């Protein structure tokens with residue numbers, strides 16, 4: 009860390025522990041994210057941990073004025089390497105201290121939440137007031153609201169409720185060269201300006217640094233009953249998902265995956281208990297067709313165990329060989345069988361074991377190759393295989409990312425699914441918000457560097 013840079017940042021933040029030497033042991037966790045399992049790790053000039061939105065603005069202003077690149081960071085659970093600094097020149101701007109308190113307005117079904125609040129904490133707090141924040145990434149205990157906004161995170165319940173952006177009525181953000189501004193606010197509807205709030209959601213720290221958001225809430229479901237069905241193969245499981253669409257049975261979640269056999273989890277919920285029971289019966293009937301095993305889980309302990317199992321899938325898969333390379337491609341739901349078969353075929357051709365799981369109802373799979381992250385050859389083969397998956401997603405009319413974003417690891421892949429003119433428009437937006445190219449440089453690039 010340059011001593012001058014550290015001194016300047018420490019002066020701005022007025023606390024000795026607010027700036028970390030990037031080479032210190034304390035700073036190590038800030039040099040990677042969940043892509044560590046595929047050997048992504050970076051270097052930074054310093055780590056700054058401001059405690060207020062005004063301090064975030066001061067850090068951005070100073071860095072922008074001195075041509076120092078900035079990498080915003082939430083919980084560091086990203087799967088795209090978006091929060092990973094690259095070459096040692098950047099300041100990692102961690103939002104962890106913008107953690108509270110959330111301002112709850114339960115009577116109006118809304119909350120103001122600072123960027124550093126942990127997702128699961130916010131969901132638990134609003135639940136205490138009988139309210140529900142639907143976006144529920146499986147990383148919710150560690151991810152932060154700011155990170156969820158910056159990646160427009162999804163989760164098991166996006167099938168019915170949509171992704172994070174659907175629940176945001178306003179954002180507070182620091183724009184270059186250091187201006188704290190708000191787009192939207194408490195009001196549930198606002199079509200007055202260009203929809204800059206939506207533009208910033210999912211922008212992965214490349215257009216501004218989010219410091220907080222107004223979130224829209226709904227009354228918590230009175231009951232939620234998962235139905236778990238097992239099929240002999242992926243084709244039968246995919247047919248069951250399509251049957252759910254045909255029957256109009258809107259499960260809150262519609263997950264699926266497997267290697268060989270195929271498991272589908274669909275959740276029936278409702279604001280009144282009878283609604284949930286009726287939907288449960290409908291799902292049992294529709295998903296029962298072709299299933300070798302099916303059950304509705306109604307005991308609290310078995311429901312908790314099911315979701316714990318679901319949250320642990322990623323870690324369990326990683327444990328097989330110590331690492332994995334997973335890509336969250338998305339395809340139109342009727343192309344799911346082709347995509348699932350192609351993942352196994354591509355993996356086999358590159359000499360890699362493969363499996364998929366994910367948000368089947370959304371056509372969004374975590375196509376995964378098992379690797380030893382310490383073996384360079386494994387990583388290289390898995391990256392070549394992933395490139396084929398991006399081409400496949402584009403060819404099937406889908407997208408290279410349905411959840412995790414482009415970050416560092418998917419840079420350039422967007423140009424496979426977009427025309428040259430669309431790519432140029434994407435780049436013009438970036439230049440407009442970040443004329444010096446200092447906000448998370450090298451990330452979310454539409455064309456190969």
Ligand SMILES: Cc1cc2nc3c(=O)[nH]c(=O)nc-3n(C[C@H](O)[C@H](O)[C@H](O)COP(=O)(O)OP(=O)(O)OC[C@H]3O[C@@H](n4cnc5c(N)ncnc54)[C@H](O)[C@@H]3O)c2cc1C
Pocket residue numbers: 041042079080081082083084085086087089090091103123144145146147150151152153154155156157158159160161162163164212213214216217218219319322323411412415448451
């Ligand atoms: C076990 C596990 C399960 C997961 N399950 C899901 C899932 O179900 N659905 C899903 O969508 N994702 C999932 N993810 C991926 C990840 O949790 C999400 O992308 C999450 O939204 C990232 O939040 P974070 O706070 O950890 O952000 P980080 O990883 O810290 O950052 C992610 C990106 O956002 C930017 N960023 C972070 N905070 C800000 C801010 N305040 N302002 C501007 N930019 C910012 C960073 O620069 C980076 O580009 C999972 C990850 C893991 C490890």
